[in-house]
């Protein structure tokens with residue numbers, strides 16, 4: 001299945017990196033909501049640390065995207081001045097944090113994706129992207145260990161924790177179909193050696209997620225198509241509120257230094 | 259009876275001699291029960307302050323005006339949670355379990371720093387907290403690096419290393435605002451106006467009115483008095499405010515050549531007592547946030563223990 005996006009020359013490269021940056025930014029923004037509100041203080045530390053990793057990679061990726069455009073926009077221009085329809089993150093990143101099980105399930109699905117994605121991007125012909133990937137894959141290794149260990153504890157814990165984890169998985173699974181819908185940007189990026197082979201990524205992801213789910217005694221839901229796409233800028237109704245909050249100071253006092 | 263109380267006072271004399279000789283007291287050492295209780299109260303209160311202290315600044319993480327500020331603030335709040343953990347571990351060495359510490363916080367039996375019962379109303383408040391509240395914490399904590407209880411002193415040394423970054427990032431935020439637009443400058447001044455007096459209250463009552471000071475000083479749990487530390491903080495802050503071109507909200511603030519210190523106005527002790535007693539603007543919200551976090555963690559902790567138990571049984575079966 002292919003979405004059609006017509007790309008001006010080189011704009012695919014900007015778009016490819018921008019999407020990665022938006023995933024990192026929006027997911028980091030969501031995880032940061034846990035600070036001070038986690039089930040225990042150890043998790044407050046872990047959540048802040050994970051959010052920080054994502055914001056850090058968002059900064060590198062958005063700066064790189066801006067450079068690819070010829071320095072027309074900085075990381076902050078891209079984060080704070082775009083509207084909802086211009087953000088290209090996966091919908092899964094923008095969903096509200098839910099309970100601890102909901103957050104852990106989302107982390108497992110995305111950490112697995114990021115781990116395999118950035119492992120492959122280390123070989124990107126875009127040297128900057130390859131260097132960013134080398135740093136990110138180390139973080140993702142750690143994130144995935146943390147989230148998958150938690151999912152196993154929750155799935156193979158009490159009846160209550162298993163019920164919550166399975167429910168969270170059932171509710172979020174449909175959003176993963178978006179991960180592997182390669183469009184023109186992905187195809188061109190892959191051919192140019194900048195991006196990864198999406199079908200290979202999908203296979204690695206599926207095998208890895210299957211292993212984690214069976215270790216966690218959870219049932220993998222049926223695949224379901226989803227007629228919405230963050231990469232097309234078609235978001236959930238949650239996105240507008242997330243941006244309204246994130247951009248509030250910049251929107252109230254435009255053009256100032258902070 | 260006679261013998262055991264003789265023995266007790268002999269031990270106390272030896273203990274006091276060690277404290278006087280600046281030896282560190284360690285968890286396995288004998289210590290007077292009152293010393294242990296005093297330490298549990300102080301260290302746990304300190305730990306709770308770090309943990310509750312995540313909340314006012316945490317209120318601005320999602321709205322930080324640049325990605326760099328967001329990253330720095332996340333790093334800072336992460337540090338504070340980490341400080342909470344160091345201090346909880348130090349408290350646990352005195353024979354009290356984490357669950358009981360949590361219970362004391364949530365039932366109001368244990369206190370946390372009252373400063374966190376004030377709201378963060380603008381981005382400048384994040385700057386003011388780093389500059390003033392972390393600044394005041396540093397003054398207090400540097401002094402505590404020499405406290406007599408080994409685990410507490412060592413936790414303080416680790417924490418102090420991280421605190422200077424906290425103060426710097428806050429002062430940097432204030433610097434940008436103070437040199438920015440009219441609105442930004444007004445925001446910075448308003449934050450200073452609101453945080454100045456509550457920060458001075460962080461050092462506690464005057465020495466003459468301080469309930470725990472006497473024995474704390476004798477046992478060298480505290481090394482400097484509330485008023486000494488407060489004076490030190492005022493003295494260092496005046497030049498910093500001048501450098502920002504902001505005005506400290508105290509008409510009585512004036513250099514006293516004779517004392518070699520700044521004189522300053524009297525704290526509103528009614529406000530101090532009221533906020534300590536629960537009437538601050540955010541007392542309810544802060545405790546409620548921690549209570550909800552803890553309660554919503556119940557099923558997670560249950561799952562963790564249940565899973566560990568299942569693992570243990572599987573291991574037993576394997577080795578059997």
Ligand SMILES: [Fe+2]
Pocket residue numbers: 308337338341417421
């Ligand atoms: Fe701290």
Ligand SMILES: [Fe+2]
Pocket residue numbers: 338392395421424
């Ligand atoms: Fe701090």
